[in-house]
Amino acid sequence: MRIAVDAVGGDYYPKNPVEGAIQAIEENDKIDILLCGPEGMIKKELSKFSYDDNRISIFDAPQIIGMNESPAKAFKTKPDSSIVRGLTVQKKGQCDAFISAGNTGALLAASTFILGKLEGVIRPTIAALYPTIKGFRLLVDAGANLEVKPEMLYQFGLMGKVYVEEVLGIENARIGLLNVGEEKEKGTEILKESYNLLDKNPNFIGNIEGRDILPAKADVFVCDGMIGNITLKFGESLVDAFQILISQGIEKNKLSDEQKQVVLKVISDVISPFDYQMVGGVPFLGVDGISLVGHGSSSAKAVKNMILNAALCVEHGVNSKIVSSLKN
Amino acid sequence: MRIAVDAVGGDYYPKNPVEGAIQAIEENDKIDILLCGPEGMIKKELSKFSYDDNRISIFDAPQIIGMNESPAKAFKTKPDSSIVRGLTVQKKGQCDAFISAGNTGALLAASTFILGKLEGVIRPTIAALYPTIKGFRLLVDAGANLEVKPEMLYQFGLMGKVYVEEVLGIENARIGLLNVGEEKEKGTEILKESYNLLDKNPNFIGNIEGRDILPAKADVFVCDGMIGNITLKFGESLVDAFQILISQGIEKNKLSDEQKQVVLKVISDVISPFDYQMVGGVPFLGVDGISLVGHGSSSAKAVKNMILNAALCVEHGVNSKIVSSLKN
Numbered sequence: 001m002r003i004a005v006d007a008v009g010g011d012y013y014p015k016n017p018v019e020g021a022i023q024a025i026e027e028n029d030k031i032d033i034l035l036c037g038p039e040g041m042i043k044k045e046l047s048k049f050s051y052d053d054n055r056i057s058i059f060d061a062p063q064i065i066g067m068n069e070s071p072a073k074a075f076k077t078k079p080d081s082s083i084v085r086g087l088t089v090q091k092k093g094q095c096d097a098f099i100s101a102g103n104t105g106a107l108l109a110a111s112t113f114i115l116g117k118l119e120g121v122i123r124p125t126i127a128a129l130y131p132t133i134k135g136f137r138l139l140v141d142a143g144a145n146l147e148v149k150p151e152m153l154y155q156f157g158l159m160g161k162v163y164v165e166e167v168l169g170i171e172n173a174r175i176g177l178l179n180v181g182e183e184k185e186k187g188t189e190i191l192k193e194s195y196n197l198l199d200k201n202p203n204f205i206g207n208i209e210g211r212d213i214l215p216a217k218a219d220v221f222v223c224d225g226m227i228g229n230i231t232l233k234f235g236e237s238l239v240d241a242f243q244i245l246i247s248q249g250i251e252k253n254k255l256s257d258e259q260k261q262v263v264l265k266v267i268s269d270v271i272s273p274f275d276y277q278m279v280g281g282v283p284f285l286g287v288d289g290i291s292l293v294g295h296g297s298s299s300a301k302a303v304k305n306m307i308l309n310a311a312l313c314v315e316h317g318v319n320s321k322i323v324s325s326l327k328n
Numbered sequence: 329m330r331i332a333v334d335a336v337g338g339d340y341y342p343k344n345p346v347e348g349a350i351q352a353i354e355e356n357d358k359i360d361i362l363l364c365g366p367e368g369m370i371k372k373e374l375s376k377f378s379y380d381d382n383r384i385s386i387f388d389a390p391q392i393i394g395m396n397e398s399p400a401k402a403f404k405t406k407p408d409s410s411i412v413r414g415l416t417v418q419k420k421g422q423c424d425a426f427i428s429a430g431n432t433g434a435l436l437a438a439s440t441f442i443l444g445k446l447e448g449v450i451r452p453t454i455a456a457l458y459p460t461i462k463g464f465r466l467l468v469d470a471g472a473n474l475e476v477k478p479e480m481l482y483q484f485g486l487m488g489k490v491y492v493e494e495v496l497g498i499e500n501a502r503i504g505l506l507n508v509g510e511e512k513e514k515g516t517e518i519l520k521e522s523y524n525l526l527d528k529n530p531n532f533i534g535n536i537e538g539r540d541i542l543p544a545k546a547d548v549f550v551c552d553g554m555i556g557n558i559t560l561k562f563g564e565s566l567v568d569a570f571q572i573l574i575s576q577g578i579e580k581n582k583l584s585d586e587q588k589q590v591v592l593k594v595i596s597d598v599i600s601p602f603d604y605q606m607v608g609g610v611p612f613l614g615v616d617g618i619s620l621v622g623h624g625s626s627s628a629k630a631v632k633n634m635i636l637n638a639a640l641c642v643e644h645g646v647n648s649k650i651v652s653s654l655k656n
Contacts, residue, residue, distance in 0.1 A: 132569075143508055180558070209558070210560065210561030210563075212565075213562055214566070225508070226515070227554065230538035231538060232538065234539065236538075240543075248598075249594040249598045252597055253594055255590065270570065270574055273573070
């Protein structure tokens with residue numbers, strides 16, 4: 001299969017996308033790569049590596065969409081950007097997936113507009129991988145749809161379940177609806193109706209509360225994009241906050257260098273599940289194609305993981321499974 | 329001043345409320361206590377302690393509202409409960425504040441109904457003290473108002489500011505509006521309008537994101553009760569989650585007993601800011617009186633802290649300051 005990679009997405013382009021692409025073909029021999037971006041820049045970066053040049057090609061896209069550009073405007077005014085061109089070749093069937101560490105909003109707008117919606121989908125959504133004490137789980141929506149209808153939350157749950165099962169490899173994924181209490185009468189009218197819709201699915205475990213996220217009481221946490229975005233960014237701040245508190249704790253307890261090393265080793269194990277570099281990007285679910293986006297700060301390894309996850313989406317037929325799950 | 333204490337609120341009554349009341353009068357000599365609950369039960373518990381009996385009296389209230397009773401129903405069908413009687417004596421001017429570790433919903437309903445709303449307040453709210461790396465800050469609303477209007481969020485911000493300044497002792501408290509991005513155009517229509525209303529206040533620092541909570545970028549985090557409740561319960565789950573991960577880290581690294589002690593000591597320092605027993609309850613803001621509620625699991629120390637916070641509300645004239653801040 002062929003995966004298009006945004007060579008000029010994120011804070012460290014072209015280095016990290018190019019290096020990640022090379023790591024990906026080394027790890028999975030079914031993958032070929034199409035690097036999208038300014039040809040000269042990509043060629044120069046590629047020349048620093050030795051790699052199988054039958055498996056990596058360049059698709060020239062001279063325009064670059066900046067991380068802080070207005071999403072809607074950027075994708076309309078930059079038809080020759082890596083994002084627009086990369087998604088367009090996918091629509092034409094010349095590649096199977098697109099991944100980027102670039103401007104999330106622009107990528108969402110372009111993915112929805114260029115790839116279109118999957119059959120039956122009301123609104124595409126951004127899912128986010130969320131660290132729990134049992135590993136990553138899926139939070140959906142992570143910020144694409146701030147206001148939702150019950151039917152949308154219902155679809156987010158079903159689409160999330162397919163992704164979690166096919167890409168994260170969690171069997172029989174449990175869907176939970178984030179709410180202020182467990183009882184089905186809890187929450188707003190929208191949540192009560194969403195509960196009733198989701199309740200038809202055997203994998204729905206009911207309402208879950210904020211305290212149920214970290215222990216992974218569900219595998220798919222369903223919520224609107226406002227709650228999802230705030231919860232996601234809160235989660236992303238945990239590691240920094242704990243590292244500050246731990247430095248203070250080490251200071252206060254006047255530890256020896258040796259003791260300090262022991263504490264830091266244990267802490268590094270504790271916070272490793274919260275390392276977003278391991279995530280490998282998050283999917284836009286509900287678009288008629290495969291499109292994943294990663295953090296702007298994505299390392300080469302993060303880009304590689306994103307490519308491998310995109311490959312899993314293709315291999316496991318995530319989209320056709322979503323379409324049939326929404327039909328039931 | 330005289331503070332009414334629900335002697336039968338929470339999971340450990342009458343022990344913890346009674347013991348907390350005795351600790352409070354020992355710590356602050358301006359406080360007298362009115363213990364509300366079944367007289368015989370309170371007398372028996374009090375007999376276990378030596379205390380100044382001029383400063384603690386009993387107000388018989390034979391009915392008990394359970395932690396899981398339906399709030400609206402409980403307060404209507406139990407007129408002789410500690411909650412209803414305790415708030416009624418406050419309304420009559422026979423005491424200055426009421427605190428309870430009991431049924432939060434029942435207490436909110438009863439406080440709003442019996443005490444009434446402060447002049448100018450649209451909807452009373454529950455605030456929650458939220459642990460950050462700089463100490464506790466205020467999250468408001470924490471679950472009372474799941475759906476809000478911009479004017480309500482505006483008032484939550486102003487009321488929260490008064491509480492934070494007068495009770496937490498933070499000068500010139502900064503108000504932040506929880507949103508999905510910093511720019512004023514971000515979020516739903518309700519949030520955009522709320523931004524414009526709050527922007528008239530010099531202490532408003534603009535939109536804040538989920539990642540800004542733990543570093544305490546603001547002192548008052550304003551949000552609707554849905555976001556607040558989920559964020560609050562997520563925060564309450566942090567300590568348990570980290571303790572599980574740390575046990576695993578200790579196990580994995582095969583630490584000696586001595587090394588284990590060092591790690592646990594540092595960790596205990598790190599998580600101590602997240603100890604909700606220290607909080608001393610959270611206030612209902614916007615009611616025409618002082619009413620605080622604590623966790624069902626409140627220790628005697630937590631009850632004591634709740635009483636001391638209620639005393640600060642009285643001494644510092646929190647309510648008259650709220651009324652005048654809403655008039656500006």
